[in-house]
Amino acid sequence: MTTYSFRRRLRTASLASASILALVVGMTAPVFQATSAHANPTEGFEPGNIISDALFYDGDALTESQIQSFLNQRVPRCTIGGPDQDAGSVWGNTTIASSCLKDARFSTAPRPSNSYCQSVPGGTNELAARIIAKIGRACGISPKVLLVMLAKEQNLIQDTWPTVRQFDFAMGAYCPDTGPGGTANCDPTRVGFANQVYYAGFLLKYYQAHNGLNYHPHQTNSIKWSPTPGCGASQVYIENMATASLYTYTPYQPNRAALDAGWGTSQDRCASYGNRNFYNFYKAWFGSTQGFVVSPRLQGFYDANGGAAGRYGSPAGPATGVGIGVMQEFSGATLYWNQYAGPGSVNGAIRVLFNSKGGVWGYLGYPVGRETYVNGGAVQQFERGTAYWSSATGASAVNGAVRDLYRQKGEQSGYLGFPLGTEIYEYGGVRQEFARGTAYWTSRTGASAVNGAIRALYKSNGAAGGYLGFPVGVETYSNGGARQEFERGTAYWTARTGAAAVNGAIRDLYERSGGNTGYMGFPVGVEVHASGHTRQAFEYATVYYSPRTGASVVNGAIGKLYNDTGGPDGYLGLPKGVEKHNVDYTSQEFERGTIYYSSRIGASAINGAIRAWYLESGGPEGDLGLPIGKEIHIGGQTRQQFEFGVLVYRPGVGVMLEGVVSESGSFDLVEPGIDFEASGTSRLDGVGREVRPSLTDEEVSGETQSTSTGEDAG
Numbered sequence: 123m124t125t126y127s128f129r130r131r132l133r134t135a136s137l138a139s140a141s142i143l144a145l146v147v148g149m150t151a152p153v154f155q156a157t158s159a160h161a162n163p164t165e166g167f168e169p170g171n172i173i174s175d176a177l178f179y180d181g182d183a184l185t186e187s188q189i190q191s192f193l194n195q196r197v198p199r200c201t202i203g204g205p206d207q208d209a210g211s212v213w214g215n216t217t218i219a220s221s222c223l224k225d226a227r228f229s230t231a232p233r234p235s236n237s238y239c240q241s242v243p244g245g246t247n248e249l250a251a252r253i254i255a256k257i258g259r260a261c262g263i264s265p266k267v268l269l270v271m272l273a274k275e276q277n278l279i280q281d282t283w284p285t286v287r288q289f290d291f292a293m294g295a296y297c298p299d300t301g302p303g304g305t306a307n308c309d310p311t312r313v314g315f316a317n318q319v320y321y322a323g324f325l326l327k328y329y330q331a332h333n334g335l336n337y338h339p340h341q342t343n344s345i346k347w348s349p350t351p352g353c354g355a356s357q358v359y360i361e362n363m364a365t366a367s368l369y370t371y372t373p374y375q376p377n378r379a380a381l382d383a384g385w386g387t388s389q390d391r392c393a394s395y396g397n398r399n400f401y402n403f404y405k406a407w408f409g410s411t412q413g414f415v416v417s418p419r420l421q422g423f424y425d426a427n428g429g430a431a432g433r434y435g436s437p438a439g440p441a442t443g444v445g446i447g448v449m450q451e452f453s454g455a456t457l458y459w460n461q462y463a464g465p466g467s468v469n470g471a472i473r474v475l476f477n478s479k480g481g482v483w484g485y486l487g488y489p490v491g492r493e494t495y496v497n498g499g500a501v502q503q504f505e506r507g508t509a510y511w512s513s514a515t516g517a518s519a520v521n522g523a524v525r526d527l528y529r530q531k532g533e534q535s536g537y538l539g540f541p542l543g544t545e546i547y548e549y550g551g552v553r554q555e556f557a558r559g560t561a562y563w564t565s566r567t568g569a570s571a572v573n574g575a576i577r578a579l580y581k582s583n584g585a586a587g588g589y590l591g592f593p594v595g596v597e598t599y600s601n602g603g604a605r606q607e608f609e610r611g612t613a614y615w616t617a618r619t620g621a622a623a624v625n626g627a628i629r630d631l632y633e634r635s636g637g638n639t640g641y642m643g644f645p646v647g648v649e650v651h652a653s654g655h656t657r658q659a660f661e662y663a664t665v666y667y668s669p670r671t672g673a674s675v676v677n678g679a680i681g682k683l684y685n686d687t688g689g690p691d692g693y694l695g696l697p698k699g700v701e702k703h704n705v706d707y708t709s710q711e712f713e714r715g716t717i718y719y720s721s722r723i724g725a726s727a728i729n730g731a732i733r734a735w736y737l738e739s740g741g742p743e744g745d746l747g748l749p750i751g752k753e754i755h756i757g758g759q760t761r762q763q764f765e766f767g768v769l770v771y772r773p774g775v776g777v778m779l780e781g782v783v784s785e786s787g788s789f790d791l792v793e794p795g796i797d798f799e800a801s802g803t804s805r806l807d808g809v810g811r812e813v814r815p816s817l818t819d820e821e822v823s824g825e826t827q828s829t830s831t832g833e834d835a836g
Contacts, residue, residue: 163402164381171361173411176430178364184265190251193224201282216287230316238327261323274399289315293322334366345375353392372396417441420457423465463488471517472509515540523569524561549586567592575621576613619644627673628665671696679725680717735777
């Protein structure tokens with residue numbers, strides 16, 4: 123590549139005028155600083171270190187909006203169109219431009235990436251601020267540097283009525299001092315504002331990639347005082363790459379006369395001003411060209427993460443003590459160190475969250491290391507917690523027992539996903555939401571998480587503030603479904619039944635009966651409260667509870683018959699206890715009746731006076747055997763058949779044995795006319811069965827003789 127040299131070109135003769143000086147020292151925006159009007163602006167100039175690498179190569183130093191604000195401040199009022207300043211009017215060998223830099227717009231073609239700059243998107247009718255911002259970012263050259271170069275090369279930043287030539291060769295790029303008398307000899311194929319800004323960024327990165335090209339960092343270089351022949355040179359030890367690149371771009375150093383002149387010019391023919399003015403403008407507008415020194419405690423960590431060209435950018439403030447450690451702000455992050463956690467950083471949304479939670483004084487403590495990127499998000503470790511971020515969930519932090527549980531379950535890669543926000547304190551415990559679940563903690567239950575359909579059910583029932591209380595442990599899986607314990611209940615789920623919870627006496631009975639691995643199967647739906655009792659359905663059974671009867675379960679053929687009779691609202695009332703299994707039959711007691719079942723005759727129910735007589739006579743172990751079918755109501759009386767006989771209830775009379783089954787299987791009527799009630803005795807019928815008087819209505823005390831369903835309720 124051909125080597126070029128550059129120097130400042132101004133339409134005006136000098137920058138020493140009062141108007142220019144006023145513009146330099148009259149800044150108001152906090153991002154742009156100013157020096158005192160009484161101080162020599164060149165104070166502190168070091169020929170071997172004009173600007174630090176950290177500041178020079180910070181491509182994100184200013185946003186587009188900050189650049190636009192800066193340009194607006196430099197030229198509050200553009201005077202194009204004023205007296206003798208009409209746009210397009212001739213000025214020397216050029217014409218007056220149509221607008222000042224702050225309002226100038228350009229259309230640019232896209233530029234592909236190369237070894238020195240990333241790709242630059244094209245645009246139509248773009249403001250200069252956008253062009254400067256996107257080229258600075260693409261080439262990794264600070265927009266502050268580009269703005270300063272626009273000022274020192276063509277005075278474009280401050281000019282209230284610039285010319286077309288100032289825009290055409292805005293950065294002095296490809297304008298070597300090879301013209302007559304050392305004047306600029308600009309390449310006409312490199313014209314255009316956007317081109318010039320890009321070429322400047324490209325060349326500065328090219329110099330960096332080639333060790334400064336003509337001048338080299340970390341060694342002594344011979345640098346001329348001026349392009350004027352015979353002015354000589356001096357030896358300068360160049361301390362960094364940024365300074366070496368500036369000398370390759372503008373290969374002269376200011377002599378004492380140039381420095382003493384401040385913003386002005388000197389009568390010394392060997393004085394040069396390009397690099398002096400770079401220093402003056404940068405210092406006036408943006409503060410020290412050295413920025414801030416990285417704390418020795420942070421230097422190794424900072425360098426390992428790319429230094430100024432890395433993720434953290436350049437220092438934005440001095441290192442300060444915080445707690446038992448050190449803190450320092452950078453353009454892209456805040457870095458911390460203490461002897462226990464070592465170096466660490468916070469940046470982006472996690473930094474905002476961290477600061478909102480009290481920084482190192484908050485519950486997270488100092489950061490440990492830097493962010494790592496996993497599963498489409500970021501993770502940052504802290505002394506006492508972990509912060510997470512994803513575009514879908516934002517920044518959140520977990521700590522304590524919830525963090526331990528979250529780690530056990532795979533963190534963001536596990537079934538809970540990324541956290542949503544931070545812990546919430548409620549009901550004497552902690553709740554933390556995640557993308558696919560919720561974690562809870564109390565000192566009595568420890569940390570647990572709920573998710574999926576059980577989580578939805580839990581929340582619909584008031585979550586920790588509801589009847590279930592806090593979860594106790596995580597889901598377990600058995601028998602094709604999931605189970606999760608809570609303080610005052612248990613939740614279950616299967617694909618066929620959905621999510622349901624059991625609690626109280628019903629849960630106790632269910633667990634004693636084997637839970638989801640027992641004969642009831644999984645619960646189906648939640649408890650139903652009606653008519654003074656509670657009912658809960660299961661796959662193969664139904665459990666009922668009331669304070670007077672406790673919890674009982676009905677299932678199978680007995681459960682079907684019970685439902686057919688109206689369930690708890692029917693004549694039998696609520697069940698009392700569970701089924702009793704005998705050798706060849708099963709029975710279950712209800713408030714107002716009993717159901718019997720055997721495989722040979724099915725299920726039957728008896729109640730009222732017939733039931734009382736039957737039980738008094740020995741029940742299933744007596745002479746009548748098991749009941750068959752249901753009561754039959756004919757002519758005002760109730761008739762119930764049994765295996766070996768028939769009982770009849772007549773209002774006002776009581777229960778009588780109507781007939782028996784003989785040994786041959788025939789049905790024999792009991793002799794008519796026997797007054798069992800009067801005799802109070804018993805006798806054997808024709809087949810040897812004892813026949814006793816029926817119970818009277820009075821003896822069946824407290825029971826109703828009939829129900830609205832017509833059944834003999836006794």
